[in-house]
Amino acid sequence: MDAQGASRRGAFVVLGDLSVVQAKPTIPLGVLFSNSGPYANLGREGLGGALTAIAEINNSDRFAFEFSPQVRDPKGSIEAYAPLCREIVSDTGAHFVVGCTTSWSRKEVIPVLEKTGAQLWYPCPYEGFESNDHVVYVGACPNQHAVPLLDHIVPAFGASVALVGSNYIWGWETNRIAREHVEAVGGSVLSERYVALGDTDIAYIVEEIARKKPDFVFNTLIGPSSHAFVRAYAELGRVDRAFSPATRPIVSCNWTEHEIDELGEDAAGHFSVAPYFQSMTGAANARFLAAARDYAGASRVSAFFAQSYSAVYMIAHGVAATKSWNTDAVLAHAQSHDFEAPFGPVRIDGRNNHAVLAPHIGRANANGQFEPAGPQAVPVLPDPYLASRPFVQSVFVDAHAEQTGRTAAQHLKVVK
Amino acid sequence: MTRSLGQTPNFEGWRAAILHRPHEMVKAMTRQLERFGIRGEACWPNLLAAEPDGEFDILFFDADMGHESQFCWGPGEAPIPTIALIGSEAPGRVAWAIAQGADAHLLKPVGSAGIYAAILLATKAFEKRQALVDETEKLRARLSARECVAAATAQIMMSDNVDAGEAYRRLRLMAMRERRTIEVMSAAILKTVGGGVARNDSA
Numbered sequence: 001m002d003a004q005g006a007s008r009r010g011a012f013v014v015l016g017d018l019s020v021v022q023a024k025p026t027i028p029l030g031v032l033f034s035n036s037g038p039y040a041n042l043g044r045e046g047l048g049g050a051l052t053a054i055a056e057i058n059n060s061d062r063f064a065f066e067f068s069p070q071v072r073d074p075k076g077s078i079e080a081y082a083p084l085c086r087e088i089v090s091d092t093g094a095h096f097v098v099g100c101t102t103s104w105s106r107k108e109v110i111p112v113l114e115k116t117g118a119q120l121w122y123p124c125p126y127e128g129f130e131s132n133d134h135v136v137y138v139g140a141c142p143n144q145h146a147v148p149l150l151d152h153i154v155p156a157f158g159a160s161v162a163l164v165g166s167n168y169i170w171g172w173e174t175n176r177i178a179r180e181h182v183e184a185v186g187g188s189v190l191s192e193r194y195v196a197l198g199d200t201d202i203a204y205i206v207e208e209i210a211r212k213k214p215d216f217v218f219n220t221l222i223g224p225s226s227h228a229f230v231r232a233y234a235e236l237g238r239v240d241r242a243f244s245p246a247t248r249p250i251v252s253c254n255w256t257e258h259e260i261d262e263l264g265e266d267a268a269g270h271f272s273v274a275p276y277f278q279s280m281t282g283a284a285n286a287r288f289l290a291a292a293r294d295y296a297g298a299s300r301v302s303a304f305f306a307q308s309y310s311a312v313y314m315i316a317h318g319v320a321a322t323k324s325w326n327t328d329a330v331l332a333h334a335q336s337h338d339f340e341a342p343f344g345p346v347r348i349d350g351r352n353n354h355a356v357l358a359p360h361i362g363r364a365n366a367n368g369q370f371e372p373a374g375p376q377a378v379p380v381l382p383d384p385y386l387a388s389r390p391f392v393q394s395v396f397v398d399a400h401a402e403q404t405g406r407t408a409a410q411h412l413k414v415v416k
Numbered sequence: 417m418t419r420s421l422g423q424t425p426n427f428e429g430w431r432a433a434i435l436h437r438p439h440e441m442v443k444a445m446t447r448q449l450e451r452f453g454i455r456g457e458a459c460w461p462n463l464l465a466a467e468p469d470g471e472f473d474i475l476f477f478d479a480d481m482g483h484e485s486q487f488c489w490g491p492g493e494a495p496i497p498t499i500a501l502i503g504s505e506a507p508g509r510v511a512w513a514i515a516q517g518a519d520a521h522l523l524k525p526v527g528s529a530g531i532y533a534a535i536l537l538a539t540k541a542f543e544k545r546q547a548l549v550d551e552t553e554k555l556r557a558r559l560s561a562r563e564c565v566a567a568a569t570a571q572i573m574m575s576d577n578v579d580a581g582e583a584y585r586r587l588r589l590m591a592m593r594e595r596r597t598i599e600v601m602s603a604a605i606l607k608t609v610g611g612g613v614a615r616n617d618s619a
Contacts, residue, residue, distance in 0.1 A: 114527060131451045132528040133444070163420060176420035192418055352451045385532065386424045387453035 032099030037076015158215025159187020245269025261368025
């Protein structure tokens with residue numbers, strides 16, 4: 001791709017005057033996902049989505065430039081993210097990086113972004129409580145995943161829950177929100193267990209659940225731990241139908257088609273929530289699936305793939321519309337124009353740099369797909385700090401109201 | 417293992433004062449505060465000027481160019497949580513921020529990260545500080561009422577012809593029955609005997 005344009009820096013110089021350029025100028029675009037390591041299955045989704053969009057854009061007449069993908073693989077090593085991000089920005093001159101799966105890796109690269117002025121487009125769901133001016137959050141935050149999922153599950157199955165999670169911030173914080181949610185409606189947490197990343201010794205957790213009989217299991221385990229847990233729970237359900245998914249389902253906020261495909265029958269009947277499921281109907285998704293197959297050889301894709309794909313497109317449309325690779329200008333475009341993503345129109349909320357997304361509730365079938373299970377999904381404004389939410393008052397607010405004699409305001413859910 | 421404790425704070429409707437000279441950083445802070453549901457209001461050179469229609473809930477103050485006359489309270493007497501914005505780490509400036517009773521601090525330039533945690537820390541530290549002040553006041557009041565309790569105990573010793581331990585036990589029982597503190601009960605006993613401490617002249 002570089003051969004078509006001048007040098008990378010030269011390409012930037014001519015970009016300002018696209019009309020007189022014959023050959024398409026080339027813009028470097030950082031792609032930073034782990035293709036190996038403990039969460040490689042999710043990293044590959046992000047990588048595949050980004051490369052599919054880049055290939056499509058580069059083959060399209062609609063864009064007067066090409067992206068030169070600057071791919072780096074931190075291999076799941078947390079220490080590798082910041083140096084590789086710095087390398088992308090310093091050595092290739094990229095202003096945009098699409099990447100990171102875990103919050104830890106995102107937090108690692110933020111100092112590099114702040115120092116260099118580069119912009120990270122982060123395409124994964126996360127636990128919220130961040131809003132950095134150098135990051136565009138394309139995945140869901142808790143008011144777009146855990147909250148709508150629980151809104152659907154608690155009335156249907158009950159408000160007593162077992163919390164299981166991987167022992168890091170995603171598990172802790174997402175489970176904390178689940179605890180707050182069920183306790184606010186008079187429910188209770190019957191058990192709470194965490195396992196180290198990659199650990200598959202989870203029999204004791206299933207035994208505890210069998211003893212305590214929660215109405216449902218809230219699962220924030222990732223990777224092999226999640227798979228081991230679901231298999232063991234399915235075994236329990238076969239022995240005792242009181243633990244079948246129809247009675248006591250497992251619900252997750254980041255389950256993908258790949259995971260449930262691997263688990264087959266064992267996953268069937270359990271729930272997930274995401275802005276995108278492969279099973280969605282519509283022409284935009286059909287086109288996207290064809291592109292994923294043609295360019296990435298991917299016959300099975302997830303929200304991680306679709307969001308990464310969309311992130312690249314949002315950057316491309318911003319560059320095309322503003323005839324600039326200025327990060328502020330490109331972001332401003334994404335904040336003021338809908339992008340027709342495979343899962344519907346998406347736009348970045350200018351107040352916090354997070355995407356406005358419609359949370360879909362899906363129920364896994366035995367063929368590795370999610371079937372629509374919840375109410376019709378409507379776009380939900382991102383609220384990464386849960387500043388406006390339907391559940392309980394905080395201790396701070398209570399204490400504060402006491403001091404000031406004020407009554408805390410009624411909390412309304414941000415749904416538009 | 418319980419890792420999911422702690423409730424999500426809610427700051428909806430809060431107002432924050434940012435006592436700092438006009439600067440890009442103040443705009444960035446205001447933007448970030450809005451994400452938490454807090455309305456940030458820049459004010460300079462002093463707090464009063466920006467407070468026409470009500471109270472602030474939290475204060476960010478500049479430790480570099482700040483001075484005491486900017487506040488409408490004495491050093492360490494802020495009635496709301498305060499967060500020092502520290503640029504220079506020179507001991508004199510840090511000492512000044514400490515003297516103001518800062519509940520938390522942020523290093524300048526303040527970006528997108530740090531403000532949320534600083535607010536949580538400051539709010540909690542302020543609550544603790546207020547609780548300590550209240551407790552201290554309560555203890556002081558009890559200390560000053562000690563003479564009154566002693567006099568009431570002596571009164572009971574004389575009237576009931578009992579020793580000091582028994583007299584105090586009876587005083588406490590009376591207070592419990594009437595759901596009063598021992599100090600209030602003692603004052604009531606002394607009042608019924610004429611407002612003075614009965615003297616045992618023969619002692």
